[in-house]
Amino acid sequence: MKQKSLLNFFGKK
């Protein structure tokens, strides 16, 4: 199972 990145969910400020 592939680990997703938080950057897929949270945008940069």
Place this chain on the structure above:
Amino acid sequence: MLEGRLTHASTLKKIVEAVKDVISEANFDCNDSGITLQCMDSGHVALVLLQLNSDGFEDYRCDRNITLGINFAALTKVLKCAANDDSLTLKADDSGDRLNFVFESQKGDRVSEFDMKLMTIDAELLSIPDNDYDVTIKMSSAEFSRICKDLANFGETMNISADKESVRFGVEGDVSAASVVLRPNETIDEDEKIVSTSIMVKKETNVNLSMKFLKTFANSSLAGSVTLELQDDIPCLIKYVFPNDLGVLCFYLAPKGD
């Protein structure tokens, strides 16, 4: 300048202990309402969000916004020198290049002082949406810690599924599988405090999360209870609320999936 006094140095010690395996350095952003830290691990899988309210300090004063860039290995060395019932006073001037720590014993008969050099950390902050999660589980932090510790031996991915009656923590390993199911309950712990498991479900949820990170985030010393917020294909939130309105420590963990 910043000046903050915590009644128990152990509060900061426990926080640093809980995050130091995930982040090696981070900015503490200080303003008149308190201190905030937001930092991801190097792989962008997990994010630590710490909020300490000025009201939770015995004394707190911060005239100007100031960013303290802290190396956690250095901070750990300093905090190791505090006895658990020592108080802690933090001081930094506006230049933000040094942070001063004073530990004082309860009786006031021993005072130790440490000065730590700060660093400039180029960190990008993420905007975290205020999500209304499908599942909220509140449980004893010791129980959560035990489940993660037990199941970590069986595999690398924890599957957490919840419906209105129960929450199931499961692992499928190469040679064996394991699971723990919790149902809502109420028990009295050794300090005669009520420790309950509550499960609020708006929609049945099933998420897969890294066991390694969950094991790190399951920490019974931070607070008596922990809240898990879950939703399909959304980062999970693991939240510890500190007593006396001191603040919260949140861990966000990105899900695993195909």
